Each structure stands twice: as structure tokens, then as C-alpha cells.
Amino acid sequence: MVSRRALLLGGGATVFAAGCGRDDEPESPTASAIRAMLRELAAERALANDLRSARGLAGRIGDRAAARATQLAAAIAHLGGRPHDAADPSGGGPSLASRHAREALEAHVAALPSLTGPLRKMGAGLVAESAADAGLLGATAGDAFPGTPA
Amino acid sequence: MRRRELLAAGAAALLVRPAAATGATLDHDGDVIKPLIAREEGAEFAYRGAVPAGAPDLGAHARDHAAALRTEFQALGRGTTPITIDQLDAPARRLAEAGTPAKRLAAAIALEADLVAAYRAAVVALSEPGILSTAATILASHAEQHALLAHLAGRDPFRV
Numbered sequence: 001m002v003s004r005r006a007l008l009l010g011g012g013a014t015v016f017a018a019g020c021g022r023d024d025e026p027e028s029p030t031a032s033a034i035r036a037m038l039r040e041l042a043a044e045r046a047l048a049n050d051l052r053s054a055r056g057l058a059g060r061i062g063d064r065a066a067a068r069a070t071q072l073a074a075a076i077a078h079l080g081g082r083p084h085d086a087a088d089p090s091g092g093g094p095s096l097a098s099r100h101a102r103e104a105l106e107a108h109v110a111a112l113p114s115l116t117g118p119l120r121k122m123g124a125g126l127v128a129e130s131a132a133d134a135g136l137l138g139a140t141a142g143d144a145f146p147g148t149p150a
Numbered sequence: 151m152r153r154r155e156l157l158a159a160g161a162a163a164l165l166v167r168p169a170a171a172t173g174a175t176l177d178h179d180g181d182v183i184k185p186l187i188a189r190e191e192g193a194e195f196a197y198r199g200a201v202p203a204g205a206p207d208l209g210a211h212a213r214d215h216a217a218a219l220r221t222e223f224q225a226l227g228r229g230t231t232p233i234t235i236d237q238l239d240a241p242a243r244r245l246a247e248a249g250t251p252a253k254r255l256a257a258a259i260a261l262e263a264d265l266v267a268a269y270r271a272a273v274v275a276l277s278e279p280g281i282l283s284t285a286a287t288i289l290a291s292h293a294e295q296h297a298l299l300a301h302l303a304g305r306d307p308f309r310v
Contacts, residue, residue, distance in 0.1 A: 057301075057307075060308070064308070105290060108286075109283060109286045109287060109290065110283075112273060112282055112283070112286050113279040113282055113283070120273070120274050121274050123273075124269075124270045124273040124274055124286075124289065125270070127273070127286050127289055127290050127293070128266055128270060128289060128290070128293040128310070129293070129308075130290075131289070131290035131291070131293040131294045131297075132293045132294060132296065132297035132307060132308060133297075134290075134294065135293075135294030135295070135297050135298050136297055136298065136301060136307060140290075140294055142206050143291070144210070144211040144214040144215060144288075144291055145214070145218070145284075145287040145288065145290075145291060146287060146290045146291055146294055147286065147287050147290040148283075148287050149283065
């Protein structure tokens with residue numbers, strides 16, 4: 001015969017196990033940082049791809065986006081993530097640069113809460129750099145709060 | 151969603167935050183943004199009648215930034231009195247006192263560079279996501295303004 005105490009223990013264990021399902025597990029800080037940086041990386045790759053053949057100021061902005069992408073890929077790899085998991089830019093071209101610059105800035109702003117320590121410091125620099133680029137491309141001028149997450 | 155609605159939602163989120171999260175961390179965040187409110191008020195003073203030709207209305211931007219930060223600050227249960235003209239920080243005072251268009255442009259570039267540095271430091275120090283997001287978008291605004299003003303002046307826009 002199963003005692004009352006054993007039944008209660010069994011029921012408690014069942015409830016505990018049900019509460020430990022994969023869907024209920026909060027994302028680890030490292031996984032959250034990697035996911036946020038993959039989004040940033042994809043956005044910067046798209047901008048760099050748009051301006052790959054550009055010259056002058058636009059060419060410099062493309063080079064800066066490529067450098068930020070390299071920096072992000074290194075940070076992702078350092079945390080054990082896979083930079084290749086970032087979505088590859090498809091198509092692209094100078095006409096899309098303004099939109100992609102705005103998306104990159106939004107990604108950098110949105111990533112900040114997931115980043116701590118040296119990564120937060122890097123993130124602040126990415127926001128400042130990409131905002132300058134977006135402004136010069138005419139993507140954000142006139143907005144007092146550029147990069148507000150959509 | 152409009153910026154004002156975002157700010158209101160952020161402030162509301164702060165008000166309903168569990169008591170455990172309203173301790174030292176939020177006090178610290180308030181301490182971080184309090185001087186930034188004064189900086190934005192100083193910038194608004196300095197840009198009155200001194201916005202370089204070809205630039206957006208930077209005084210209005212500074213006023214919007216101060217209002218956004220003040221909303222966050224009040225949501226923390228804190229308040230601060232607006233600064234007076236006698237309390238301008240040094241870069242804002244240099245802009246306010248610049249006598250020629252060229253000097254105004256140079257002073258505005260210096261002011262924006264100084265604000266970029268201040269917000270970069272703040273973004274590293276903040277914890278509450280809503281306040282962090284507001285500060286980050288203001289950092290973006292000043293970085294953009296610095297680049298545009300430097301470009302107007304014929305300088306390298308990427309050198310801060």
C-alpha cells in the first residue's frame with residue numbers, strides 16, 4: 001500500500017518535473033548575449049555588403065560596418081557562439097544602405113541590456129559609431145532618439 | 151508606437167516593478183542620469199540662437215532628451231530642479247559665448263563630442279533596461295549630431 005506521505009511526495013515530484021520543462025528555462029546570459037550579437041552582426045554584414053563597391057564617404061562607412069562585423073564575430077566566437085549563424089546578407093546595394101544602417105543601429109541599441117562588462121562597453125561604441133554612419137547616410141537625421149527599438 | 155508612448159510605457163513599467171528591484175540598482179541608475187538631465191538643459195540653453203546653419207534644431211533635441219530623462223528620473227520617485235544659466239557646464243558655456251558662426255560650429259562639435267563621451271560612460275553604468283534604452287538612443291543622437299556637424303565643418307566626421 002502506498003502511504004499518504006509517498007503520494008504527496010510523488011505528486012510534488014511530478015509538479016517539480018513539470019515545472020522544469022525546456023520551454024520554461026530562462027535563456028542563459030551568455031546565450032542571450034550571443035543571440036543579440038548575432039542580430040547585430042547580420043545587420044552590419046548587410047550594410048557592409050550594400051557599400052562594398054562604394055567610394056568616398058559611403059565607402060568609408062562600408063569599411064566601418066565591415067570592421068564592426070569583424071569585431072562582433074570575434075566577440076561571439078569568444079563566448080562560444082558561431083558567427084556563421086548570423087543571417088547572410090541577400091542581394092543588397094547602395095539603395096538599401098540607409099535602411100540597413102538604421103536597422104544596425106536599432107540592433108545595437110536593443111542588444112545593450114544583454115551585454116555586460118567589456119561587451120557592454122563594446123556595445124556602447126557600436127551604438128555611437130553606427131549612429132554616426134546612419135546620420136551621414138541620411139537614415140536618421142531629424143530624429144531626437146535614433147535607434148529606438150522598433 | 152510613438153516615442154512618447156514608449157517613454158510612458160517605460161515609466162509605467164518602473165512604477166509596477168517588484169519591490170526587490172527598486173533598491174540600490176535603481177538608485178544608482180538615478181544617480182547616473184541626474185547629471186545628464188543638467189547636461190541636456192545646458193545644451194538647450196547653449197543652442198538658443200546658436201544652431202549652426204545646415205544642422206537640425208539641436209536645441210529642440212536637447213529639450214526632448216532632457217524631458218525623456220526627467221520622465222525616467224521621476225518614475226524612480228526622484229526630482230531635480232532645472233539648472234539656471236549660471237550653472238552651464240564648460241562646453242555648453244563655450245558654445246553660448248561663441249561670437250562667430252565658425253566659433254559656434256567648432257564649439258558645437260566640441261559639445262557634442264563631450265556629450266558622446268558622457269553617454270558612453272552612462273550606458274556602461276546603467277542597469278534598468280528602459281533607462282538604458284533611453285540613454286542609448288540619446289547617445290546615438292549625439293553621435294549622429296557630432297558626425298553631421300564635423301562633416302559640415304569639413305572635418306573628418308569619424309574622429310571624436
